[in-house]
Amino acid sequence: MTPEPAGHAPTTDPASLGAEVAGDLLYLGFQARFLAESVRDLARSEGLHPGLAGFRMDPRSTVIARAMRCATDGKGDLCHPGPLAPGPALAFGATPLEFLRHLAAKGTSPASAREGGLSWTDLRRGMIGWGGPLGGTATQVLAGAALAFGQRGEDRAALVFERHSALQSGGWHEGMNLAGAVRAPLIVVIAAPKRADRAGHSDIGAAAVSYGVVFARVGTEPPEHLFQTVAAARRRGVRGEGPTLIELLHLGDEDRWAPHDAFAARAMAAEGLSEHDLDAIQRAAAVGVAHAVARLEKEPGPAARDALAPVCTDGPPPPPWTRRDPPGPDTPAPDDLTEQSHAE
Numbered sequence: 001m002t003p004e005p006a007g008h009a010p011t012t013d014p015a016s017l018g019a020e021v022a023g024d025l026l027y028l029g030f031q032a033r034f035l036a037e038s039v040r041d042l043a044r045s046e047g048l049h050p051g052l053a054g055f056r057m058d059p060r061s062t063v064i065a066r067a068m069r070c071a072t073d074g075k076g077d078l079c080h081p082g083p084l085a086p087g088p089a090l091a092f093g094a095t096p097l098e099f100l101r102h103l104a105a106k107g108t109s110p111a112s113a114r115e116g117g118l119s120w121t122d123l124r125r126g127m128i129g130w131g132g133p134l135g136g137t138a139t140q141v142l143a144g145a146a147l148a149f150g151q152r153g154e155d156r157a158a159l160v161f162e163r164h165s166a167l168q169s170g171g172w173h174e175g176m177n178l179a180g181a182v183r184a185p186l187i188v189v190i191a192a193p194k195r196a197d198r199a200g201h202s203d204i205g206a207a208a209v210s211y212g213v214v215f216a217r218v219g220t221e222p223p224e225h226l227f228q229t230v231a232a233a234r235r236r237g238v239r240g241e242g243p244t245l246i247e248l249l250h251l252g253d254e255d256r257w258a259p260h261d262a263f264a265a266r267a268m269a270a271e272g273l274s275e276h277d278l279d280a281i282q283r284a285a286a287v288g289v290a291h292a293v294a295r296l297e298k299e300p301g302p303a304a305r306d307a308l309a310p311v312c313t314d315g316p317p318p319p320p321w322t323r324r325d326p327p328g329p330d331t332p333a334p335d336d337l338t339e340q341s342h343a344e
Helices: 018-046 052-054 058-067 088-090 096-103 135-151 166-167 170-182 203-211 223-238 256-269 274-296 334-343
Strands: 078-080 158-163 185-189 216-218 242-249
Touching: 018 052, 018 058, 018 096, 018 223, 018 256, 018 274, 052 203, 058 088, 058 158, 058 166, 058 223, 058 334, 078 088, 078 135, 078 274, 088 096, 135 158, 135 185, 135 223, 158 166, 166 170, 166 203, 170 185, 170 203, 185 223, 203 216, 203 242, 216 223, 216 334, 223 242, 223 256, 256 274, 274 334
Parallel strands: 078 158, 158 185, 185 242, 216 242
Antiparallel strands: none
């Protein structure tokens, strides 16, 4: 039986996502593609860190996150976008401008440039960011949140995206062990390395067996099938049937967007979207990203006083973040520091 989309009214056709969900998936896919292209262009033109010149987006992450129950009142599902940001964050309500502000460490960024990694925390929209060095920490945190959801009988679940290297940390295994033992509503998505075994043998699948959780491997499946798979996993979780572990097989650039493009063609027939509707969705996504890129140049840097606040990151922060310890009683005021640096 095909599940109804999580967090939305059931569609009349159990095999259909409905025009609203299909339109959302198309919009998020186009938005993610344009945003990834813009990040690479900005990195090449020194508008962002040069290390982002090879930035790539996985459109499957937007589909997975859109299958969750998103809300803006702090009562929806929780998500850690992790290494697959910004796709999951976009599905949870983040904007391209917020993501670019975060990457550029602008003073107007969601955390005033004091969070590292590719994601940030916004509990009202259900996003938890983490830029620390320990892979697997997010799985531990989200497992605890999922346990609380289950104990309170809430219609809420937790979703976390991790790199494959997380499996090498004790924290990740502790989080999975907890979630499996208490049957918590947790969905963990692992981005497989380039040389993952496509024949069906992986340490991710072995981990799922050892912790007694449902396992799914995702390659180039159609977005509508992936959406329904995650929706079913979420529903099982909130019913107390335990977590799901999903392995995302690595896709090359030529395969990355093929399922999205094929879905766009099918949606016009299966979901009743016209060619005009599809063009309007694509234009809206392109305009939103273009506005964010144009706006980024006008965004201010962090305030001088904020530079004395602790910085949560896994590496040395770039200027003006020259201090990572909290200011002490003898710390000069920001203006005094500025005058002292000019004098030197």
